[in-house]
Amino acid sequence: MARRPSAARTLPSDTPEGKPARNLGPLRMVWAMAGRYPRQILYAATALLTSSLATMAIPMRARMIVDHGFGAGASTAEINRAFQGLLVIIVVLGLATAVRFYWVSWLGERVVADLREAVQRNLLRLPPSFFEANSPKEISSRMTSDTSQIEVVVGTTVSIALRNLITGMIGTGYLFYLSPGLTLQLVIAIPLIIAPIVWFGRRLSKASRISQDRVADVGALVTEVLGAMRVVQSFNQEAREADRFASSAEAIFAAARRRIRIRAVMTALVMVLVFGSIAVIMWQGSISVATGALSSGTITAFVLTGLLVAGAFGALTEVYGDLLRGAGAASRLNELLNERPLIAAPERPIALPAPPRGQLSFEKVSFRYPSRPDAAAIGEFSLTIEPGETVALVGPSGAGKSTVFQLAQRFYDPQVGTIKLDGVPLVSADPAEVRRRMAIVPQEGVLFAASARDNLRYGNWDASDEAIWEAARAANAEDFLRALPQGLDSFLGENGARLSGGQRQRIAIARALLRQAPILLLDEATSALDAESERLVQDALDRLMASRTTLVIAHRLATVRQADRIVVMDGGRIVEEGTHQRLVAAGGLYARLASLQFDEQRLTAL
Numbered sequence: 323m324a325r326r327p328s329a330a331r332t333l334p335s336d337t338p339e340g341k342p343a344r345n346l347g348p349l350r351m352v353w354a355m356a357g358r359y360p361r362q363i364l365y366a367a368t369a370l371l372t373s374s375l376a377t378m379a380i381p382m383r384a385r386m387i388v389d390h391g392f393g394a395g396a397s398t399a400e401i402n403r404a405f406q407g408l409l410v411i412i413v414v415l416g417l418a419t420a421v422r423f424y425w426v427s428w429l430g431e432r433v434v435a436d437l438r439e440a441v442q443r444n445l446l447r448l449p450p451s452f453f454e455a456n457s458p459k460e461i462s463s464r465m466t467s468d469t470s471q472i473e474v475v476v477g478t479t480v481s482i483a484l485r486n487l488i489t490g491m492i493g494t495g496y497l498f499y500l501s502p503g504l505t506l507q508l509v510i511a512i513p514l515i516i517a518p519i520v521w522f523g524r525r526l527s528k529a530s531r532i533s534q535d536r537v538a539d540v541g542a543l544v545t546e547v548l549g550a551m552r553v554v555q556s557f558n559q560e561a562r563e564a565d566r567f568a569s570s571a572e573a574i575f576a577a578a579r580r581r582i583r584i585r586a587v588m589t590a591l592v593m594v595l596v597f598g599s600i601a602v603i604m605w606q607g608s609i610s611v612a613t614g615a616l617s618s619g620t621i622t623a624f625v626l627t628g629l630l631v632a633g634a635f636g637a638l639t640e641v642y643g644d645l646l647r648g649a650g651a652a653s654r655l656n657e658l659l660n661e662r663p664l665i666a667a668p669e670r671p672i673a674l675p676a677p678p679r680g681q682l683s684f685e686k687v688s689f690r691y692p693s694r695p696d697a698a699a700i701g702e703f704s705l706t707i708e709p710g711e712t713v714a715l716v717g718p719s720g721a722g723k724s725t726v727f728q729l730a731q732r733f734y735d736p737q738v739g740t741i742k743l744d745g746v747p748l749v750s751a752d753p754a755e756v757r758r759r760m761a762i763v764p765q766e767g768v769l770f771a772a773s774a775r776d777n778l779r780y781g782n783w784d785a786s787d788e789a790i791w792e793a794a795r796a797a798n799a800e801d802f803l804r805a806l807p808q809g810l811d812s813f814l815g816e817n818g819a820r821l822s823g824g825q826r827q828r829i830a831i832a833r834a835l836l837r838q839a840p841i842l843l844l845d846e847a848t849s850a851l852d853a854e855s856e857r858l859v860q861d862a863l864d865r866l867m868a869s870r871t872t873l874v875i876a877h878r879l880a881t882v883r884q885a886d887r888i889v890v891m892d893g894g895r896i897v898e899e900g901t902h903q904r905l906v907a908a909g910g911l912y913a914r915l916a917s918l919q920f921d922e923q924r925l926t927a928l
């Protein structure tokens with residue numbers, strides 16, 4: 323089957339891969355999903371509030387300790403009470419933080435699990451054309467990195483935002499309570515302290531990203547060159563490759579140097595600004611303490627609270643960027659969630675007759691792929707395949723053979739004409755019912771990274787081991803399956819990497835047999851198999867076709883010779899119809915194709 327641009331539109335990319343959104347709107351979907359867990363949100367919110375209050379209680383307690391605890395002649399009982407109180411606060415803070423961490427992270431992971439499941443469920447309903455237009459690689463990155471981004475938003479960012487907002491607000495109130503004069507100075511000073519730190523912080527993260535990209539470049543280069551080692555050495559390109567690598571490695575060094583420089587400057591800046599401002603406050607405070615305007619406990623509490631408040635506002639400046647990145651991820655996931663299949667079951671589907679007869683008919687069908695409305699892929703196509711009959715579709719590349727298969731399975735609806743299964747128009751039936759009556763053997767035996775058993779019963783999960791072995795025997799797959807180390811439990815590897823091409827095809831045939839569907843759609847493999855393997859596959863196919871209505875895209879002489887009818891297609895239309903002998907004798911398109919496609923000597927010997 324040829325792969326072509328699909329009928330489905332490509333996903334819009336107003337928020338391309340990894341990019342933040344322009345506003346937080348797309349995150350609504352995330353809040354809605356989190357809203358399904360009100361109990362957990364309550365636990366998290368209570369713990370969050372408790373931990374924030376406990377954090378603020380520390381400077382309050384410190385003030386008390388400094389004012390009452392260190393004075394000469396203070397009573398031991400008073401000191402004990404003050405420090406016992408501090409220990410209680412510390413324990414409450416520890417516990418509340420742990421509970422908050424647990425529930426907030428729980429919510430993050432829960433929302434992401436729900437989101438992944440919802441996206442995958444929706445993807446599974448979309449037509450094959452969608453996946454032609456949108457690469458699985460891009461979709462898979464949305465499913466992994468974008469969902470992780472959402473996890474960060476729910477499981478970390480929101481918590482950081484709320485925590486720091488509470489700390490910042492209560493802290494500022496407390497600072498005003500402690501010393502309105504000093505607080506006013508601080509309110510003016512905080513932005514001046516934070517702004518340069520934030521600015522350098524952004525430059526630093528940009529420089530770090532560039533650094534990582536350079537490292538990734540080197541990784542790609544190493545993989546490329548090591549993978550092509552023979553070619554490199556045969557063409558004596560070692561020196562050139564060494565230079566290429568060296569310039570890549572130097573690029574990493576240059577990027578790292580920039581990053582280090584920014585970090586060095588930033589470190590100095592942070593130290594000077596943070597400790598400098600503390601020193602200035604202490605200085606002012608000391609004067610106030612000396613004049614008796616403030617107690618030393620107050621000044622201690624002021625410095626501690628000031629640090630907490632500055633840290634809180636600093637953290638809040640990071641939050642918005644993270645939320646925008648999360649919103650970008652949410653909008654990309656939204657696209658996958660909201661994509662709707664064009665083909666849906668009618669409200670009141672007509673039931674297909676039971677027991678099935680296995681008749682498939684195309685009545686004056688014309689079809690254009692939505693992505694190519696100017697060209698008819700199928701035109702005026704009329705064909706009835708009677709129960710039990712085998713019809714071979716033959717034609718040059720692009721003739722429309724695969725399109726006939728796609729229409730039969732109702733991946734598309736034709737614009738003109740009707741396709742009927744056992745007399746019921748496909749558009750009136752439930753597509754799931756239609757597909758349940760069909761077994762397909764694709765050109766390439768598609769296998770899953772699962773056991774042999776699961777691969778075989780993919781279309782019929784209730785099949786017993788007995789039935790599986792029977793199908794395997796009929797598909798000439800028994801011998802090699804029995805030889806596998808753990809029989810049916812053997813893992814077949816990614817896409818059946820541990821099997822040969824012919825073996826994969828025979829598994830696909832056994833799977834179709836187990837499906838016990840009345841209609842078989844068989845897309846014969848074009849890839850050459852060795853004679854023995856070819857014979858085994860053909861033999862298996864003969865058994866598969868024997869009791870079923872079969873529509874086969876034929877590439878093998880043996881298949882066309884056994885077909886009850888051969889339908890020759892060209893440009894989406896039927897141009898000839900008949901048996902092999904008659905069509906060869908007629909000397910038309912079929913005869914020409916046959917002499918090109920099938921072995922000429924064998925053909926003339928017929």
Ligand SMILES: Nc1ncnc2c1ncn2[C@@H]1O[C@H](COP(=O)(O)OP(=O)(O)OP(=O)(O)O)[C@@H](O)[C@H]1O
Binds near residue numbers: 328454691720723726
């Ligand atoms: N998904 C698609 N979107 C748009 N056009 C398509 C799509 N698939 C096929 N076509 C077009 O429809 C026509 C029929 O293609 P089809 O794949 O059915 O031919 P085919 O006979 O199966 O060819 P081949 O033997 O090469 O697989 C071709 O002109 C092709 O370019």
